[in-house]
Amino acid sequence: MVENTAHINARNLNLWFETKQVLHNVNFPVYDKKITALIGPSGCGKSTLLRCFNRMNDLIPNCHIEGKITLYDQNIYNSKVDITEIRTKVGMVFQQPNPFPKSIFNNVAFGLQLRRMKKSRINEIVEDSLKSVWIWDEVKDRLHHSAFSLSGGQQQRLCIARALANDPDIILLDEPTSALDPQSTAKIEELCLALKDKVTILIVTHNIAQAGRISDYTGFMYLGEMLEFAKTKTLFTVPKDKRAEAYLTGVFG
Amino acid sequence: MKINIRKLSELTGINLLRFFIVFTAVFLISFLYIIFSRGVEVISWEFITKGPIDSMTAGGIYPAIVGTFWLTILSITFALPLGIFTAIYLVSYAKPYWFVRMVRIAVNTLAGIPSIIYGLFGMTIFVQILHMGVSLLAGSLTLGILALPVIINASEEAFRQVPKSFRDASIALGATERQSIMRVILPAALPNILTGTVISIGRVAGETAPILFTAATFYSHNLPSSVMDEVMALPYHIYALMTEGAHPAKQLPIAYGTSLVLLALVLIVSAIAIIIRYKIRKNRKW
Numbered sequence: 436m437v438e439n440t441a442h443i444n445a446r447n448l449n450l451w452f453e454t455k456q457v458l459h460n461v462n463f464p465v466y467d468k469k470i471t472a473l474i475g476p477s478g479c480g481k482s483t484l485l486r487c488f489n490r491m492n493d494l495i496p497n498c499h500i501e502g503k504i505t506l507y508d509q510n511i512y513n514s515k516v517d518i519t520e521i522r523t524k525v526g527m528v529f530q531q532p533n534p535f536p537k538s539i540f541n542n543v544a545f546g547l548q549l550r551r552m553k554k555s556r557i558n559e560i561v562e563d564s565l566k567s568v569w570i571w572d573e574v575k576d577r578l579h580h581s582a583f584s585l586s587g588g589q590q591q592r593l594c595i596a597r598a599l600a601n602d603p604d605i606i607l608l609d610e611p612t613s614a615l616d617p618q619s620t621a622k623i624e625e626l627c628l629a630l631k632d633k634v635t636i637l638i639v640t641h642n643i644a645q646a647g648r649i650s651d652y653t654g655f656m657y658l659g660e661m662l663e664f665a666k667t668k669t670l671f672t673v674p675k676d677k678r679a680e681a682y683l684t685g686v687f688g
Numbered sequence: 689m690k691i692n693i694r695k696l697s698e699l700t701g702i703n704l705l706r707f708f709i710v711f712t713a714v715f716l717i718s719f720l721y722i723i724f725s726r727g728v729e730v731i732s733w734e735f736i737t738k739g740p741i742d743s744m745t746a747g748g749i750y751p752a753i754v755g756t757f758w759l760t761i762l763s764i765t766f767a768l769p770l771g772i773f774t775a776i777y778l779v780s781y782a783k784p785y786w787f788v789r790m791v792r793i794a795v796n797t798l799a800g801i802p803s804i805i806y807g808l809f810g811m812t813i814f815v816q817i818l819h820m821g822v823s824l825l826a827g828s829l830t831l832g833i834l835a836l837p838v839i840i841n842a843s844e845e846a847f848r849q850v851p852k853s854f855r856d857a858s859i860a861l862g863a864t865e866r867q868s869i870m871r872v873i874l875p876a877a878l879p880n881i882l883t884g885t886v887i888s889i890g891r892v893a894g895e896t897a898p899i900l901f902t903a904a905t906f907y908s909h910n911l912p913s914s915v916m917d918e919v920m921a922l923p924y925h926i927y928a929l930m931t932e933g934a935h936p937a938k939q940l941p942i943a944y945g946t947s948l949v950l951l952a953l954v955l956i957v958s959a960i961a962i963i964i965r966y967k968i969r970k971n972r973k974w
């Protein structure tokens with residue numbers, strides 16, 4: 436099998452909240468146009484690590500980060516980068532669907548309106564984005580209805596569309612299905628598989644089976660360390676790390 | 689015996705509570721009844737569309753209604769943006785530093801100051817130092833400062849009720865902090881801010897003391913033609929009817945009529961606020 440290229444890498448990443456170190460020297464690649472899953476027991480730092488990729492941790496006072504995350508040879512923690520530009524290239528979808536209290540259209544158009552894009556172009560992109568999350572047919576006649584009129588699963592797909600509208604290099608998903616019913620979950624998983632031709636995906640999941648179903652690579656985290664990172668198939672069949680094996684077989688969760 | 693004492697005190701407590709509730713209700717009803725029964729006899733179409741005549745012993749209160757209308761509108765126009773931006777400032781700091789704490793203390797202190805002192809302050813600053821004279825403008829600014837703490841507190845509360853996840857979503861899409869506030873947080877908070885503001889209108893419209901030295905005149909033949917004119921106002925008109933003029937007996941019913949109009953206006957505005965808030969709460973899904 437050909438090796439894949441990774442234009443996004445975490446290098447020697449350490450993170451502290453106040454004096455408490457939450458991430459310990461994390462290194463791993465995020466391969467282009469693949470799905471990479473982060474798994475591990477709750478509280479091990481998966482969300483925190485994910486939020487390093489779009490610098491969301493910057494919003495938390497007393498959060499201190501050392502190390503690098505590179506995005507096409509650019510270290511996003513370089514003091515010269517424009518953080519808002521980074522955040523358009525690195526989209527994020529949260530655990531709870533969090534559409535704005537605006538219309539369906541304005542939710543998807545939000546990032547584009549920020550950049551004062553032309554109206555006609557916005558209309559095209561909104562349509563494309565909604566189509567790419569398979570929700571266009573359901574909402575095309577009520578684009579100007581409130582986003583809250585959608586079901587939870589639809590709202591989450593709307594949030595994915597909203598991130599995709601910015602044309603990101605990568606989207607980060609933090610347990611995107613944990614608030615959803617099994618049917619909506621299946622739909623989102625299917626969607627991830629379809630989207631990976633267009634965009635790189637880094638997903639945190641508490642659901643081991645989900646990581647097994649959709650991811651190409653998996654990182655196992657434990658107490659803030661990346662104990663093992665490998666092709667999902669390899670990790671799930673022959674884990675090197677004892678604790679990864681124990682976690683995968685359900686000894687602890 | 690112990691249990692009986694406890695039962696007894698519980699019983700006394702409940703009955704005392706009932707007594708106070710009944711007392712309050714009786715008080716409120718007789719209050720409304722007196723104002724209404726004594727005021728209603730002078731109410732007529734003329735009364736709310738004509739000015740006073742025969743040195744306040746006849747005619748209507750139209751100029752006072754207009755004056756109160758403009759005082760209220762202008763004071764809110766001035767206080768609302770200032771209040772909103774102060775509130776944004778107060779909530780924007782996750783860890784308040786000394787200046788934010790100072791502003792907050794100032795706001796709370798301002799809320800507790802007697803309104804006559806606002807009047808004195810307004811007279812000194814606006815009427816005298818800034819040479820506005822006794823005018824609609826000076827009165828509106830004074831009333832605006834009076835409304836400011838209410839609007840700031842309502843706005844701050846409204847901002848705190850907006851889920852943090854909206855801001856996260858906005859930031860994650862590449863919005864700056866300022867863009868997130870202007871495009872997401874403020875629109876989401878605005879309905880509640882406006883309800884708070886409408887409630888403060890009741891206070892502003894009914895105040896006498898702040899406009900006593902800054903805006904009000906007890907008799908004016910013409911409606912205000914600019915913000916630099918003196919104005920009549922409903923609460924001040926009641927005060928004037930009761931303390932000035934040569935025919936107290938003829939003026940008293942007019943004072944009740946004016947009270948009824950003022951009360952009705954304030955109640956209508958409050959009712960609108962309650963309805964708006966109810967509708968918003970019902971439609972809100974977060």
Ligand SMILES: Nc1ncnc2c1ncn2[C@@H]1O[C@H](COP(=O)(O)OP(=O)(O)O)[C@@H](O)[C@H]1O
Binds near residue numbers: 457477478482484
């Ligand atoms: N804002 C914060 N301030 C302080 N500690 C935090 C903060 N957010 C997370 N933590 C801590 O960091 C650790 C990792 O949390 P998190 O990344 O949310 O774990 P996971 O997503 O794997 O469940 C936890 O111990 C948590 O208590």
Ligand SMILES: [Mg+2]
Binds near residue numbers: 481482483
């Ligand atoms: Mg988490």
